[in-house]
Amino acid sequence: MDPIIEVKNLKKYYKQHKKEPGLKGSIKALFKRKYKTIKAVDDVSFTIDKGEMVGFIGPNGAGKTTTLKVLSGLLYPTAGEAKVLGYIPHKRQPEYQKQFSLVMGQKNQLWWDLPAIESFILNKEIYEVPNEQYKKTVAELSELLDVKDVLKVQVRKLSLGQRMKCELIAALLHSPKVLFLDEPTIGLDVVMQKKIREFFKEYNKKFETTVILTSHYMDDVKELCKRIIMINKGIVVYDGSLEKIIQKYAANKYIKMVFLKEVAKTDIAKFGKVVEHEPLKATISVERKETPHVASEVLRNLPVDDLDIAEPELDDIIRKLFENK
Ligand SMILES: Nc1ncnc2c1ncn2[C@@H]1O[C@H](COP(=O)(O)OP(=O)(O)OP(=O)(O)O)[C@@H](O)[C@H]1O
Ligand SMILES: [Mg+2]
Numbered sequence: 104m105d106p107i108i109e110v111k112n113l114k115k116y117y118k119q120h121k122k123e124p125g126l127k128g129s130i131k132a133l134f135k136r137k138y139k140t141i142k143a144v145d146d147v148s149f150t151i152d153k154g155e156m157v158g159f160i161g162p163n164g165a166g167k168t169t170t171l172k173v174l175s176g177l178l179y180p181t182a183g184e185a186k187v188l189g190y191i192p193h194k195r196q197p198e199y200q201k202q203f204s205l206v207m208g209q210k211n212q213l214w215w216d217l218p219a220i221e222s223f224i225l226n227k228e229i230y231e232v233p234n235e236q237y238k239k240t241v242a243e244l245s246e247l248l249d250v251k252d253v254l255k256v257q258v259r260k261l262s263l264g265q266r267m268k269c270e271l272i273a274a275l276l277h278s279p280k281v282l283f284l285d286e287p288t289i290g291l292d293v294v295m296q297k298k299i300r301e302f303f304k305e306y307n308k309k310f311e312t313t314v315i316l317t318s319h320y321m322d323d324v325k326e327l328c329k330r331i332i333m334i335n336k337g338i339v340v341y342d343g344s345l346e347k348i349i350q351k352y353a354a355n356k357y358i359k360m361v362f363l364k365e366v367a368k369t370d371i372a373k374f375g376k377v378v379e380h381e382p383l384k385a386t387i388s389v390e391r392k393e394t395p396h397v398a399s400e401v402l403r404n405l406p407v408d409d410l411d412i413a414e415p416e417l418d419d420i421i422r423k424l425f426e427n428k
Contacts, residue, residue, distance in 0.1 A: 105189075106150035107281060107313040108174065113183035114337075115144040115169050143169040145337030147183075154311040156303075158318070158328035158345065162421060166337040167317045168207075171283045174315075175205040187281055201230055203281040204274040208289035211270055213258045219269035220254040223276060230277035237276065244272045248302055264295035271302070284316045288323055300326050321416055325349075333421065352420045355388045358398055361409040374401050 121137040122128050144166040151157055159167050172178045173185055176192035176199065185192055190199035213222045220241075227237045245251045248268040253261055261269065267287070274282075284303070288296040300323055307314055307327075318324055324331065324345065331348065333341040341348065358375065365382045374397055375387030389397045394412060401407060 104153065107153050107155075107188060108149075108151040108315070109184070109186040110150070110170075110174070111148050111184040113144055113147040113170065113173065113185055114142070114181045115166070115173055115178060116181045117141040117143055142337050144173070144180075147334065147337070147339050149332050149339065149342055151313060151315065153313055154307070155330065156307050156314040156316065156328050158324040158331040159315050159334065160317065160319075160324060160331055160421065161334040161340075165334045167334060168285055170334070171205060171285050171315065171317070175203065175283060176200075177205075201277055202279055203283065204277070204279040205283045206270065206274045206285065206287050208267070208286035211258075211266065213266065213269055213273055215259050216257060218255045219250075219258055219261075219266075219273070222258070222269075222273055223254075226273050226276050232277050236278070240276055240278065241272065244275060247305070248272065248298075264291050264298075267291060267295075267299065271299070275306070278310070280312060282312050282314045284314060284318075286318055287316070288318060288320060296320065296323065303327055321414065321420075335421075348420065352423045353415050354391055355415065356391050356394045357386050357388055357413040357415060358394065358401060359386045359411040359413060360384070360401060360405065360407050363406040363408045366405055370405065374404075 117140070118138045119141055120132075121139045122132045147166070147170055149157075159170070161167055169178065173180050174187055174192055176195045179193045188199065188202055190196055190202075192199065213219055214225075223237075223241060226232075232240070241254075245254060248271065250265055250268045250272070253265050254269070258266060258269065271287070287303075288299050291299065303314070303316075304327060306312065314327075316323065316327060328345055330343065331341070331345045332339060333348075357378070360371075362383045362385070366385065368377055368380045368385075371377050371380065371385045371387060375389040377385060378388050379386040387397075398410060398412060402410060
């Protein structure tokens, strides 16, 4: 079976207008414009098979959104190839438009002043979704996402979570085979993030949708993706199992402490590597398997008011990975 998504040596450079500061710079710029090239995507290659849910991760500015925009046909690549479902995205063929969806957590496509259901109807027309399928999909998804009661409320009056769920329904109305999810849970509280995550899990299982997900939340990626593609400065630096990366680079956990009275850094350092220290607060990093033992030692020996054990954030793991490179 052919892969659903194929990207080969993809590049996307942005040209940014450069102006020297001050009036002199402005005048100079009138006659001779200078450009700076930003290599947002510099060398990205991967293939993704049907039904796979792949985490696309990397630090801010790594080129994730740019890659997804190229795959959605919003941007023309500078060089290299991208193919989705056999289509070349930037050709923007209507048949392709009907088979994928791009969801951006930072942007909304719903009409702000109208109830969500009106935007759904508009999408139904644009994507030529048959009546029966439309009714069935809206009923099913609004049930699954628990937003049946708010579909007729003006979008501007919805909570962020409710709005995101409606955004998802709008994006899924035409039953896309491929989904590009760009930080779909950004800004949502932990409970809502979890709900959306569970929805994606179920949706992917049911429809075998092929998904690329970007997220800065460790839990999103851990829950949904067996495979990750890691990108830094426009270049793929890892493509493989998430589990392996975690075992290798997240060998430590964090113990976060709040104290009843001031504790010196030297006293805290006896228990682990100090990563944060304030008079009444500190965080230490300890080996994963030592965590329970160290936590009980800390409780016994320091004036602890509150203690919390945390997993390192995905961003921390990524940083470590890049430091080691
Ligand atoms: N329209 C544009 N014009 C010029 N430069 C751009 C444009 N859009 C993005 N960039 C630059 O391209 C690089 C990659 O941006 P991109 O949005 O793809 O990163 P990202 O991996 O999605 O980051 P984040 O995690 O912050 O969302 C950045 O340096 C960014 O400043
Ligand atoms: Mg982005």
